Amino acid sequence: MPDLPLRFLAILLANGLLVGAMYALVALGFVLIYKATDAINFAQGEFVMFAGFLAAGAIHLAGAPWWASALLTIAAMIGFGFVLERVVLRPLLGRPIIAVIMATIGLAAVLRGTATMAFGGGTQTIPLPIPDTPLRLGPLILPPIELVGAGVSLGFLAAFGWFFLKSRIGVAMRAVADNQQVAMAMGINVQRYFALAWALAGVVSALGGVLWGAMLGVDNQLALVGLKVFPVMILGGLDSVVGAVVGGLIVGCVESVSAGFLDPIVGGGTKDFIPFLLMIAVLMVRPEGIFGRRRIERV
């Protein structure tokens, strides 16, 4: 235990907030899909991993500069989202929830196998032009990659907020999410917006893949980010963009603080475990999450 617990706590919290913002970005992918299509994407982590592999591949194999590879990854993931919706998700419309869950789990297996087969099992790097020397901010020491990641994430989340509230497409997507039948009656092409939601999830995963990949390195383990995001979503509410942000920040902080204070006592690994405990507690007390909408079920 360090001699200045308060300063230690501040460092942990700052780190947690930065990482949390990046969790929020991945969680946004889930929320987008859930809001628009009522499906949950258990392959979100694998999306991120796949995007990371694509970005790393574009840099190392094709020798593209980092910005070109990021753009390329985004474009590829948009295409991937569209194809996926058309081939896998659309035939499953109106089927029980376990069908969609299992389909995305199957998809996760396919992506993991394909990525390792195509890019090898080793860890690859995504070199972004970001210095390695940690930034000193008063008492805090922050790694620049996390700062950039959090900045990009928050910027993107704000852009999404604006997109949903103001733009015509965003309003249509909210209408679809709210009530598919009414949206259809108002002349909205629901299926097109389903496809769009998957494409947007692709964009989010591409960004997540580049950022997380630059931070952790790209390999199979990157997909675990997807599992981390379940507590984030449940905490914030499955259908709330604001919830994704707040949930991400809370989980980031809780994780970081528990890793700092509890790990020395119980011998490590609390980081992967405390968020899930928190999630169970939320599920027991308020299943719809902090910002989620309560659904009333009628026979």
Next chain:
Amino acid sequence: MFHSETGIFKTSYAADMALYPLPVARWAVAGLAVLFVFVVPWVASPYLMTLLNLVLIAIVGAVGLDILVGFTGLISIGEGGFMSVGAYTAANLIVRLGLPFWLAIPAGGLMAALVGIIVGIPSLRIKGLYLAIATLAAQFIIEWLINHVTWISGGIEASIQVPPPELFGWKLVGSRQLYYFLLFFAVLAIVATLNLMRSRIGRAFIAIRDRDIAAEIIGINIFRYKLYAFAISSFYAGVAGVLYTYYLGIANYEQFGIDVSIDYLAMIIIGGLGSVLGSIFGAIFITLLPEATRLFLTDFGSIVFSADTIRRLVPNLTLILFGGLIIFFLIVEPEGLNRLWRNVRNYFRVWPFSY
């Protein structure tokens, strides 16, 4: 004995609920029993016996999971966690107290059932997706606890060595003895499930799956029955965990990870949800898939690829095939292998005159 049906002529509920709707089925089951008890273990190679043993363990787990997911409609991604609870409970009892297998196996099952009930408590308030995520959390929490509490896991390695099961002072070692041991429990699991599903409890499960609110209105205490479903399903999972521990001779938490949970879900999906026979088909299919892929690639792939490439390809290709098949079955044949089997059976049942 050998005849073609012309219609349904049942005059009592007992006849309607009979396990064997046709005399042919009775003969078929008897034939299979003879085949698997007297013929297979004496002709199969040790390698095949190993695979068969794995299939038998998978059948116990898959049938149990199907009670929860297929019959009651509660999605669980925590099968691996429940299996590890059974495995470690039994391993600790066997090593510390020297319990024989016929006490250790139910003990492992009961402990898993208890944990299952605890995990099932949130199902009072949440269902569907949320419940799936809650069971996923349970999986991680159980894994973490077993890995970090040395009192359970027996040290840093988190694995406990277990002596082979003993019957009347006769140690069951080698794949053939283990085969009979596992076959007994697999058959027990199948028969118990078939009978459970004909009982009041089983029909309550199905009512809850079909529409839980409607089930509540016709007088089923859904909370209690959901907990029953969790308890019974976890009991099976725990037993499967103990059996696997006996099979390996060691309890190790790495054998019961999230991928195991997903494997079992895949079994019941590919086999066909809500059918015991389907779970058996699924268990066979998913257990043999990696081996089949490996054999196919080493036999036919060697024409194109080098041995080294193949070794690298096999695990990834298995993974792709695994995921692809899940998606394929979900889209093309949601009722799974069981449905395919029924189609074939119904074709031959009325065979020469199908109109």
